Amino acid sequence: MKIALAQLICKLGDVESNIASMERLARLAHADGADVVVFPEMADTGYQMDAIVRAAGGADGLARRRLGALAKSLSMWVIAGLSLRERDTIYNTAVVFDRHGEVQAEYRKIHLFSGLPDPEHRVMTAGSEHCVFDLEGVPTGLMICYDLRFPELARALTLAGAEMLIIPAAWPEVRVAHWNALLIARAIENQLFVVGVNRGGNDGTHPHGGYSVAIDPMGTIIYLNSSSEEFLYVANLDCKMVQDVRQRLKFLGDRRPELYRS
Numbered sequence: 001m002k003i004a005l006a007q008l009i010c011k012l013g014d015v016e017s018n019i020a021s022m023e024r025l026a027r028l029a030h031a032d033g034a035d036v037v038v039f040p041e042m043a044d045t046g047y048q049m050d051a052i053v054r055a056a057g058g059a060d061g062l063a064r065r066r067l068g069a070l071a072k073s074l075s076m077w078v079i080a081g082l083s084l085r086e087r088d089t090i091y092n093t094a095v096v097f098d099r100h101g102e103v104q105a106e107y108r109k110i111h112l113f114s115g116l117p118d119p120e121h122r123v124m125t126a127g128s129e130h131c132v133f134d135l136e137g138v139p140t141g142l143m144i145c146y147d148l149r150f151p152e153l154a155r156a157l158t159l160a161g162a163e164m165l166i167i168p169a170a171w172p173e174v175r176v177a178h179w180n181a182l183l184i185a186r187a188i189e190n191q192l193f194v195v196g197v198n199r200g201g202n203d204g205t206h207p208h209g210g211y212s213v214a215i216d217p218m219g220t221i222i223y224l225n226s227s228s229e230e231f232l233y234v235a236n237l238d239c240k241m242v243q244d245v246r247q248r249l250k251f252l253g254d255r256r257p258e259l260y261r262s
Contacts, residue, residue, distance in 0.1 A: 003214065004032065006026070007229070008022065008043055010046035013046060013051035018043060025039075037079070039168060041199065043081050043199075044080070057084070068101040073101075082094075090125065091125055092112070094106070107142035109146070110126055120146075138239050139164075141160070141166070142167075148167060163239065171198045173207040173208060176209030176211050179196070187215040193217060193237055209228060212224075
């Protein structure tokens with residue numbers, strides 16, 4: 001499977017411009033033979049709470065309509081971190097459009113960042129459901145950014161059958177070392193592929209870290225972009241590797257969950 005990592009630089013609150021950038025990168029990914037293109041967290045609005053409140057779209061809003069049409073026109077999967085406004089409630093979501101432009105899956109971020117300088121829980125509502133969907137025969141789990149710090153979620157998705165995790169993010173530059181370490185850890189401890197697509201550029205005065213990456217089930221980096229510039233890379237994943245690794249190293253079957261309860 002060929003998955004394009006689209007490290008986007010957003011314009012805060014400018015949904016039209018951000019969608020145009022996603023369309024441009026998706027077409028480049030399609031030209032490179034990608035089956036899937038993945039965009040970062042809050043790719044429609046940028047990641048800044050006041051901008052999100054101003055620009056968040058609904059389930060039938062501009063971002064979802066245009067990205068659905070894009071997926072259909074290219075016959076390619078499109079996965080993007082998008083805002084979702086439902087009346088007075090805003091969710092941080094990851095939306096999966098299939099080759100027909102239909103919404104195949106949607107995940108609402110479970111863990112909302114509560115730290116400074118821009119706490120999510122001030123304006124957004126947390127989701128409460130896991131998401132594993134079928135990506136052309138590969139069971140795939142969704143997480144978003146801060147979710148990465150909670151190994152329980154990655155393990156729950158693995159136990160639900162996930163063989164790959166896709167993680168859109170707007171991870172800050174100041175903690176990019178954590179991003180790198182946690183992505184590798186999630187791949188190793190769950191024996192699956194991890195695709196982490198981070199934002200580049202700045203949202204106001206807050207620089208994002210870049211370092212979008214694809215990692216195999218042994219924790220080996222398939223590709224890593226060490227800059228925070230806009231870029232696109234198509235990673236070729238041998239999805240049969242998950243079962244090969246799990247057959248050779250059967251530690252998931254050696255778990256003793258009855259002893260892990262506090």
